Amino acid sequence: RDDVRWDRTRVVMLLMSFVSIGIGWSRIQVRTQRKNSLYRHRLQFESVLRGKRSWSSSETSMNDQKSQSNHGPVVVWFRKGLRIHDNLALASAVKYATQSKSTILPVFTLDPYFLDPEKVGAVRLSFLLESLCDLDLNLKKFGSALLLLKGSPDSVLIDFLQSKNASALYFERDSEPYAKKRDAEIVQLCEKSNVKVFTEHGHTLFDLEYLLKQCTNKKAPSSMPEFLRLMDSVGNPETPLSLERVLGVSNTNEKLDPCLQIPAEYLDSDSFKIPKSLEDDEDLVKSGYRNIDASGAKFKGGESEALLMLESFCKRDSGKAVEQFSKPHTSPCAFDPQSTTGLSAYLKFGCISARRFFHRIVSKAKTQPPVSLVGQLYWREHFYLLGYAHGASFSTMKGNALCRQIDWRTTEEEPDFARAWEEGRTGFPWIDACMRQLRQEGWLHHLARHSVACFLTRGDLWISWEFGQKVFDRYLIDADWSINAANWMWLSCSAFFHQYFRVYSPIAFPKKYDKSGHFVRKYVPELKDIPDKYIYEPWNAPADVQKKAKCVVGIDYPRPIVDHSVASKQNMDRMSIAFAANKESNASTSKTTPPTKRMKKA
Ligand SMILES: Cc1cc2nc3c(=O)[nH]c(=O)nc-3n(C[C@H](O)[C@H](O)[C@H](O)COP(=O)(O)OP(=O)(O)OC[C@H]3O[C@@H](n4cnc5c(N)ncnc54)[C@H](O)[C@@H]3O)c2cc1C
Known part of the structure; x- marks a missing residue:
């Protein structure tokens, strides 16, 4: 009997050790998987920041199973790119929302970082508000709307995503140092909140990371002739996306995609309203935009105005303004109208797409870059590429490899x-x-x-x-x-x-x-x-x-x-x-x- 009992004990002990080995092994496996997954995510995160790629649904979430079952709204975060036409981020978001049968929620965050008259003058802020109102109106034609969130994106945007149980966030990449840092933080916070992040290019003619890769030793050209050679080698930028490719419809009379229909609760709520002017908003007045005259503004913000201005410039002098455009021969003293297109602020805020501008004029021009109108877009692209390649030091003298060190007088001295x-x-x-x-x-x-x-x-x-x-x-x-x-x-x-x-x-x-x-x-x-x-x-x-x-x-x-x-x-x-x-x-x-x-x- 003792032998039998001893055998039973041995069997039980053997079984228990198998079980504990099993548990230990699976723990090791889980830990290794997590480590690999974290490493994979860090690599993805870094490459997204460098603009090399967009997040893809299978890669972003650390809890893929949970996120796949989440069909919460898809948030499109507008920052620049304040337009519908040729908007790659919006187009991708609509596609995703259609497939996942979710709703698009377009938002803009009014970031207090910029709300300081010493940093952003009243005329520019008014231009921005006009651009937002115009985008809101244009989105409303398709059943959607632009929701304004006031506050720092790392709090208001994240709160919004969490409270709406959003499934994904889409935005256009930005190459400015402040924006890059801000976006990196948002990506990290989204990761924690189990919100997938997708980014697209769209502010320049080409994806800047792609352009940089085409340069010898990934060194951005520092002269225009060199940059023009780069442009020759890459050819024309892609044609702009049609309205149909962005929103799935070519006009407002067609049956609209249900994903664009914004729930009434958002339209009725005052908390998302865009102020019509600076004085219209208490918070803006509190930020210092009081008794400031922005009435001298020459240009009215918005995508609608930008497209009209482009068309009007293309027709000026029966098309000769574009055909024979030669920058050194345009007058700095002409003011009504100005001798050039006046589209710079619209490009800055992305009210007009650089690709749309380019393709509208490229076949008309008889002059050559860099003095032609296409040449002007190349100057923009050239300086964007340099800023992207050199990073934050590009706007300072010290630490800037491109910049001569000169003993200028400071404003304190003079x-x-x-x-x-x-x-x-x-x-x-x-x-x-x-x-x-x-x-x-x-x-x-x-x-x-x-x-x-x-x-x-x-x-x-x-x-x-x-x-x-x-x-x-x-x-x-x-x-x-x-x-x-x-x-x-x-x-x-x-x-x-x-x-x-x-x-x-x-x-x-x-x-x-x-x-x-x-x-x-x-x-x-x-x-x-x-x-x-x-x-x-x-x-x-x-x-x-x-x-x-x-x-x-x-x-x-x-x-x-x-x-x-x-x-x-x-x-x-x-x-x-x-x-x-x-x-x-x-x-x-x-x-x-x-x-x-x-x-x-x-
Ligand atoms: C000291 C200085 C600072 C400048 N700061 C800015 C700035 O902050 N933002 C800005 O958009 N432009 C800046 N420019 C460039 C240029 O003066 C403006 O882009 C142009 O005057 C805008 O008018 P426009 O849209 O009618 O130009 P157009 O002649 O119609 O040109 C069409 C577009 O090409 C681009 N472009 C034209 N010239 C240049 C250039 N030299 N460099 C880069 N892009 C160009 C602009 O996006 C412009 O809207 C600056 C120029 C100087 C000399």
Whole structure:
């Protein structure tokens, strides 16, 4: 009996050890799987951030089974890309929602990070609100609507996704440093909330990561000729998506996809409403947008306006405006209408797709890049690619491999000069008119931007381009991180351009375009009765002429803050020293010897 009992005990012990080995083994397996899965997710996460790929449904969720059964709404997060046409993120979301029989919820987050009049001027914020209202109206035509969420995306967007039990989030990738960081955080938070994330490109002609991969050694070209070779090698961008490919219908009369029908609770709720204007919203007023006049705005925001403007420019001068477009021959003094398309802010906010713009004009143009209209879109693409490749340092002098290190004066060292320039009170009518147009309308012609940028930096005031960049960033409706930084470096001869001996004269330059000073008279009304002869240099007008024009220099209008011929000469000498120092220290990667040949810049 003892033997039998002993055998039973051995069998039980054997069984128990099998069970415990089994449990141990499965624990090891689970741990390994989790480790692999976490590693896989980290890799996916990193490649999404680098824009290499989009998340795909089988890869995003750590709890795939649970997420597959989740048919909660599909949220489309609009940030830029404020349009329906050629919207790749919206198109993918609609496709997903149709297949999973869920509802599309389009949202925009009004991020307090941007709600500061020192960062984003009132004219740009108004343009944004108009663009949002227009998008909302256009979405409503298809049964949907744009819901406004006020607050930081990492809280309001995540709360929204969780409270609505959203199954997926779609958005267009953004290459600006702030946006990249924000999006990385959102992706992580979505992961935790079991919401799948899908991203698409769409702000530029090409996916920037794709373009970068086409460059030798993944090094973005730093000159336009090199960039044009890249464009030749990749060919034209893809044609824009038709409305049918975005929303599944080609017009509002067709039977609309049920996924677009937004539930009435959202339409009835006041909490998602978009303010019609700055004063219309208490929170905006509290953020500092009070008693601010945005009535000077020249352009009305929105996709509808953008498409009309593109069509109207294509028809201007019976099509010749596009056919014969040559940027250096467009006038910086034309204001009604402006001599160029005026589409920059619409491109900045994505109210118009760059691909749509490109394909509308490419077959019409008879001029060639970089001066043609297609060439203008290439400048944009070029600077976007450089900003993407270089990252946050692209908009600073220090730590920027492309940028010459120059001993500029700071605004603390020259506060009066800096303020006079920013406020349009330098005593040079051309510079002041440009700066006042910038502040009133949020827009300036390219050559006007050239003039004021040159004046602030290497031309007259020797103040850092980073200050100019900041002022432009505040007032421009088209303020665009990559484009702004690149152009400021260009104009201050900090990168891309070397001919520091070519300085814009604030007197002779505008005379080429506007002898009688119509532009100055509009934006600097105190000079409106000054005779043509003195309009760009009123300090040279005899005292009786000034008196008769009711504009005495020094009383009614400032005296010039510098003597242009003296200051520009002195600054050329400073530039020559800076170029030599940079060459010596090899701080700048670009060629530092001033070329003798004239270089074309559109
Ligand atoms: C110092 C300085 C700062 C600038 N800052 C900005 C900025 O923040 N945002 C911005 O959009 N443009 C900026 N520009 C470039 C240019 O001046 C504007 O894009 C252009 O004047 C906008 O008018 P438009 O749309 O009528 O141009 P168009 O001549 O009609 O050109 C069509 C589009 O091409 C693009 N484009 C044209 N010129 C350039 C250029 N030089 N670089 C890059 N893209 C270009 C713009 O998207 C523009 O809307 C800056 C230029 C300078 C000199």
